Amino acid sequence: MSTLHTVNKSAYERNALKSCLDHALPGDAILLIEDGVLAARKGGSIAPALTAAKASCKIYALGPDLAARGIVAGQVLEGIETVDYAGFVDLAAGASRVCAWL
Amino acid sequence: MSDEQAKKKFFYLNRKAPYGTIYALESLEVVLIGAAFEQDVSLAFVDDGVFQLMDNQDAAGTGMKGFSKIYRALGDYEVRKLYVEKESLETRGLSIEDLMPITYEDENEDYAEKPSIILVGKSELAKIIADQDVVMSF
Amino acid sequence: MAGYDVNGATVEHDEEGYLTDIGQWTKDVADVIAKAENIDMTDEHWEVVNFLRDYYDEYQIAPAVRILVKEMTKKYGKEKGDQKALYALFPYGPAKQACKIAGLPKPTGCI
Numbered sequence: 001m002s003t004l005h006t007v008n009k010s011a012y013e014r015n016a017l018k019s020c021l022d023h024a025l026p027g028d029a030i031l032l033i034e035d036g037v038l039a040a041r042k043g044g045s046i047a048p049a050l051t052a053a054k055a056s057c058k059i060y061a062l063g064p065d066l067a068a069r070g071i072v073a074g075q076v077l078e079g080i081e082t083v084d085y086a087g088f089v090d091l092a093a094g095a096s097r098v099c100a101w102l
Numbered sequence: 103m104s105d106e107q108a109k110k111k112f113f114y115l116n117r118k119a120p121y122g123t124i125y126a127l128e129s130l131e132v133v134l135i136g137a138a139f140e141q142d143v144s145l146a147f148v149d150d151g152v153f154q155l156m157d158n159q160d161a162a163g164t165g166m167k168g169f170s171k172i173y174r175a176l177g178d179y180e181v182r183k184l185y186v187e188k189e190s191l192e193t194r195g196l197s198i199e200d201l202m203p204i205t206y207e208d209e210n211e212d213y214a215e216k217p218s219i220i221l222v223g224k225s226e227l228a229k230i231i232a233d234q235d236v237v238m239s240f
Numbered sequence: 241m242a243g244y245d246v247n248g249a250t251v252e253h254d255e256e257g258y259l260t261d262i263g264q265w266t267k268d269v270a271d272v273i274a275k276a277e278n279i280d281m282t283d284e285h286w287e288v289v290n291f292l293r294d295y296y297d298e299y300q301i302a303p304a305v306r307i308l309v310k311e312m313t314k315k316y317g318k319e320k321g322d323q324k325a326l327y328a329l330f331p332y333g334p335a336k337q338a339c340k341i342a343g344l345p346k347p348t349g350c351i
Contacts, residue, residue: 003232019117019149023228099115099231100239102125138304168300175299178307213314 003028004095007036008102011046016101021049023099026056029091031083037065040080047077054079062088111142113234116151120170121161126154127169129240134172137179144183144234145176146227151240152190155219157202170202177206177218184218187227244272258340265343273341277332285329285341287316292342302347305335 005024011017017032017039024030030053032040039046040061050059063082066072076082083091092098114133118125129145137143147155154173161168176184184204191197198221207213222230231237243250246269252260257276259265270289274281281289291312295303303311305323313321326334335347 001232003237015149016117022224023148023231025228025232028232097231097234097237099237102117102239134301134304138306171298171300175301175303178299178303178311 001027001096004091004098005030006098006100007032007039008034008100010035011039012044017046018049020099020101021053024053024057029058029060029095031088031091032059032061032080033065033088034062035069037061037069037071040066040076041071042075042077050077050080060087060091109140109142110235111144111233112136113231113237114143114145115231115237115239116145116147116154117149118240119150119153120159121164121166125240126151127167129238130169130172132238132240133176133181134179137176137181140180143181144185144230145181146185146187146230148187148190148227150190150194152186152194152196152201155184155186155201155204156196157200159202174202174204176204180206182206182216182218183220185220185222185227185230187224188221189224191221244269244276246272256340256346258346259343262343262345269343270341273343277337277341279330279337279341281341282329284320285338287320288312288326288329288334288338289342291315292338292344296342296344302335302339302342302344304347305333308335 003025005020005028007017007020007030009016017036020030039050053059059080060083061076061080063084066076066082114129116126116129120126133143133145156170159168159170186198186201198219201219204218205215206218208216242255243252251264251269254260257273259269271281274285279285292302292308295311309321309323309326311321312326319325330337339345339347
């Protein structure tokens with residue numbers, strides 16, 4: 001029944017993540033990819049919004065995209081799970097639909 | 103009817119203004135091609151996507167192909183549900199009166215013209231997304 | 241660039257024979273394109289071509305075949321809005337071939 005939402009734009013440049021959070025229902029999964037992973041770093045101004053969303057949605061970030069941008073394990077917001085490409089596929093396969101926020 | 107059961111719900115999420123990027127025009131082309139497969143199609147206009155439906159668009163001076171009139175042909179293709187998000191309009195100082203009228207002809211009511219644009223709130227739209235089989239984003 | 245010879249002037253078309261500039265269309269141009277397509281324009285042909293041009297003018301697209309059939313039926317009745325009849329007029333596809341003669345771009349979704 002649930003939706004996998006993907007966000008590939010930086011939350012500091014676009015409103016894709018905000019729009020995504022506004023339209024995600026409890027039980028949905030949100031996967032940050034490409035520049036979307038920038039929001040997953042601790043200490044950023046978007047962090048409180050993501051932390052609040054964690055209460056009802058599961059949030060993931062794509063490991064290779066974090067690594068490419070120099071965001072290392074200890075810097076990722078608590079509660080955000082890092083997945084690899086196979087994990088991305090599993091999330092998509094496990095969801096009823098995938099909704100991309102571009 | 104088995105035909106009805108095989109129908110899938112296709113949902114096109116439009117979040118970009120026209121002309122600045124190719125997204126809006128690409129979305130329209132995919133919608134028109136997809137309409138040939140006779141699925142249950144709906145479109146949503148969210149964030150800057152609401153600008154796609156602005157009335158009085160005239161692209162002539164830009165040298166680009168104007169495509170706003172194509173939205174009015176969607177009814178012919180049995181695309182009759184154009185959800186427009188209220189909050190997105192309000193944020194941009196717009197109301198439904200700023201959008202072009204888009205209608206379809208209801209064959210069950212002697213081809214009466216009915217509005218295709220449906221104004222919805224954010225939370226209502228979230229539920230509509232959760233009801234789709236396929237979501238395509240532009 | 242290849243072109244149609246219309247009364248001594250050249251009207252450019254693309255590699256498939258569609259006009260490069262829709263603004264260059266005239267009835268004479270249509271006759272020349274039709275000849276190149278081996279079609280003798282009759283009133284029935286013109287009805288379809290004119291319908292397509294009106295539709296394009298209103299909606300900025302050429303309609304897909306099934307839309308053409310539906311709308312022709314609404315406007316001219318079942319006899320004219322018939323897929324077979326339309327193919328009899330334009331053997332290579334009413335939308336594709338008639339659009340070419342009407343000076344319009346190739347319809348979306350038409351392969």
